[in-house]
Amino acid sequence: KAGVTQTPRYLIKTRGQQVTLSCSPISGHRSVSWYQQTPGQGLQFLFEYFSETQRNKGNFPGRFSGRQFSNSRSEMNVSTLELGDSALYLCASRGTGDNEQFFGPGTRLTVL
Amino acid sequence: LAKTTQPISMDSYEGQEVNITCSHNNIATNDYITWYQQFPSQGPRFIIQGYKTKVTNEVASLFIPADRKSSTLSLPRVSLSDTAVYYCLVGGLTGGGNKLTFGTGTQLKVEL
Numbered sequence: 165k166a167g168v169t170q171t172p173r174y175l176i177k178t179r180g181q182q183v184t185l186s187c188s189p190i191s192g193h194r195s196v197s198w199y200q201q202t203p204g205q206g207l208q209f210l211f212e213y214f215s216e217t218q219r220n221k222g223n224f225p226g227r228f229s230g231r232q233f234s235n236s237r238s239e240m241n242v243s244t245l246e247l248g249d250s251a252l253y254l255c256a257s258r259g260t261g262d263n264e265q266f267f268g269p270g271t272r273l274t275v276l
Numbered sequence: 277l278a279k280t281t282q283p284i285s286m287d288s289y290e291g292q293e294v295n296i297t298c299s300h301n302n303i304a305t306n307d308y309i310t311w312y313q314q315f316p317s318q319g320p321r322f323i324i325q326g327y328k329t330k331v332t333n334e335v336a337s338l339f340i341p342a343d344r345k346s347s348t349l350s351l352p353r354v355s356l357s358d359t360a361v362y363y364c365l366v367g368g369l370t371g372g373g374n375k376l377t378f379g380t381g382t383q384l385k386v387e388l
Contacts, residue, residue: 208378252317255319263308264310264322267319
């Protein structure tokens, strides 16, 4: 069974631009969660999607948004990028009723 | 969301047992305790999960006292490859979806 995949793996953007990151969950998993990881703040929960609906949301500004498609693939978007948005963005999927999350390798975003 | 507190770092030698304790004083009744391991530039990987008492799998044991306000991850006979960051998470994944909170993690360094 293929693991969680994230694209792209690395991305460089400039302030003010927007970015879209993609996550493909493990086949059969309907829940996809997104996290931001920075050296200063650690791993922070962004949001979770289940069956195309946002089910939970962390404490991030509205510039961070996401969506999920009918095939459970998910995208997150960050608009008006700031230097502080430079981070490793991780996606995790899990099966219905499962407690274990499976993480992807992450997308390393650098904002210049 | 329950907040967790872990030691920032720990050092050990190959072959020793390592115990990492996590405090979670405001754990809720339906919260599980989960530990993840993360290597540099990779997503976190599930190690073990428990609700109360003791849980053991092929890689670790998890000890949870009756009041559940803390938990201890025990890694028997560590090796160099166990050098990683270990995260303690408290929260529920069923029903209400992902409400997990990652702490700052414990950087474990194993030496010869």
